[in-house]
Amino acid sequence: MTETEVIKISxxxxxxxxxxxxxxxxxxxxxxxLVAFPTETVYGLGGDALNPCSxxxxxxxxxRPSDNPLIVHIAEIADLGKIVSEIPGAALKLAxxxxxxxxxxxxxxxxxxxxxxxxxxxxxxxRMPSHPVALALIxxxxxxxxxxxxxxxxxxxPTCAAFVAEDMDGRIDMIIDGDMPGIGLExxxxxxxxxxxxxLRPGYITREMLxxxxxxxxxxxxxxxxxxxxxRAPKAPGMKYRHYAPAGELSIVRGESGKVAxxxxxxxxxxRAEGEKVxxxxxxxxxxxxxxxxxxxxxSRRDEETIAxxxxxxxxxxxxxxxxxxxxxxxxxxxxxxxIMNRLLKAAGHHVIDLDxxxxxxxxxxRK
Numbered sequence: 166m167t168e169t170e171v172i173k174i175s176x177x178x179x180x181x182x183x184x185x186x187x188x189x190x191x192x193x194x195x196x197x198x199l200v201a202f203p204t205e206t207v208y209g210l211g212g213d214a215l216n217p218c219s220x221x222x223x224x225x226x227x228x229r230p231s232d233n234p235l236i237v238h239i240a241e242i243a244d245l246g247k248i249v250s251e252i253p254g255a256a257l258k259l260a261x262x263x264x265x266x267x268x269x270x271x272x273x274x275x276x277x278x279x280x281x282x283x284x285x286x287x288x289x290x291x292r293m294p295s296h297p298v299a300l301a302l303i304x305x306x307x308x309x310x311x312x313x314x315x316x317x318x319x320x321x322x323p324t325c326a327a328f329v330a331e332d333m334d335g336r337i338d339m340i341i342d343g344d345m346p347g348i349g350l351e352x353x354x355x356x357x358x359x360x361x362x363x364x365l366r367p368g369y370i371t372r373e374m375l376x377x378x379x380x381x382x383x384x385x386x387x388x389x390x391x392x393x394x395x396x397r398a399p400k401a402p403g404m405k406y407r408h409y410a411p412a413g414e415l416s417i418v419r420g421e422s423g424k425v426a427x428x429x430x431x432x433x434x435x436x437r438a439e440g441e442k443v444x445x446x447x448x449x450x451x452x453x454x455x456x457x458x459x460x461x462x463x464x465s466r467r468d469e470e471t472i473a474x475x476x477x478x479x480x481x482x483x484x485x486x487x488x489x490x491x492x493x494x495x496x497x498x499x500x501x502x503x504x505i506m507n508r509l510l511k512a513a514g515h516h517v518i519d520l521d522x523x524x525x526x527x528x529x530x531x532r533k
Contacts, residue, residue: 416518
């Protein structure tokens with residue numbers, strides 16, 4: 166078993182000691198090792214994107230299916246041309262508008278990128294993070310770092326170094342503790358190999374923001390619907406497999422606020438009678454309505470950015486408190502709310518109780 170070292174680096178200003186530590190972390194990557202590090206979205210699990218052995222190590226450490234592509238992180242715009250065979254004008258426009266930042270672009274790959282990194286595809290997912298520690302590590306690590314989220318596959322993505330250690334201690338060489346990410350959800354992924362460009366995973370960069378730069382942008386139908394019947398290989402992380410899930414069974418309840426609280430409290434009573442430990446994800450506006458073993462606020466509906474930052478931490482907290490059944494309110498499917506709902510739906514295995522259209526009857530077709 167690998168002994169995992171944890172180092173602390175402030176993102177504000179690197180001391181000489183921290184610069185030396187980053188050089189050492191970069192050397193680990195260049196030599197084929199794995200380093201977890203902070204980005205502005207979530208913590209990533211980094212390996213040399215051009216080394217097929219490193220990519221195989223990432224899949225093994227996460228327990229991730231090898232057809233689930235990795236995102237290549239770069240630190241310089243000039244480096245994009247080395248790993249893609251073509252840079253369309255749309256890519257340059259998006260890079261100018263959103264890089265460095267939480268946007269990933271799908272582009273045709275060059276021969277320099279091994280298929281182990283792209284999940285066997287002829288396309289590559291690329292982004293330039295804005296976190297200072299991430300950018301410094303990428304430069305020290307050779308310029309091309311493959312980095313999915315630094316969690317065991319299927320679990321909620323980590324938003325602090327302690328969560329990384331829970332999943333990765335003994336599996337990787339180093340964890341860089343660089344404080345908590347500011348966004349809390351993974352990057353938006355947009356496919357530029359199709360016309361019009363298509364969002365494959367929603368994130369902080371919304372459809373409206375993309376359309377202000379590119380014009381028409383479509384949205385993949387699996388973003389808010391189950392993709393379990395999809396036979397094709399996923400073009401981007403998070404498209405095909407269940408992700409972000411707590412250990413307890415999660416259900417999303419959709420409907421008018423008062424009816425949602427009434428229904429959830431009824432289910433809580435029934436579940437507790439059956440010996441379940443029950444949790445509820447509510448908001449500041451509704452928290453006092455619920456009677457469960459564990460009730461947590463994800464934030465105010467007036468502040469979706471806080472909800473995004475809190476979501477994964479709350480799902481992990483339920484695991485720590487050994488909650489076996491969880492009910493969550495639903496959220497808007499517009500703007501950043503679309504990304505929040507995408508992650509919740511993946512975590513719940515698309516188990517939604519729609520009180521408006523189903524009269525409270527559950528849809529068990531995707532239940533765990």
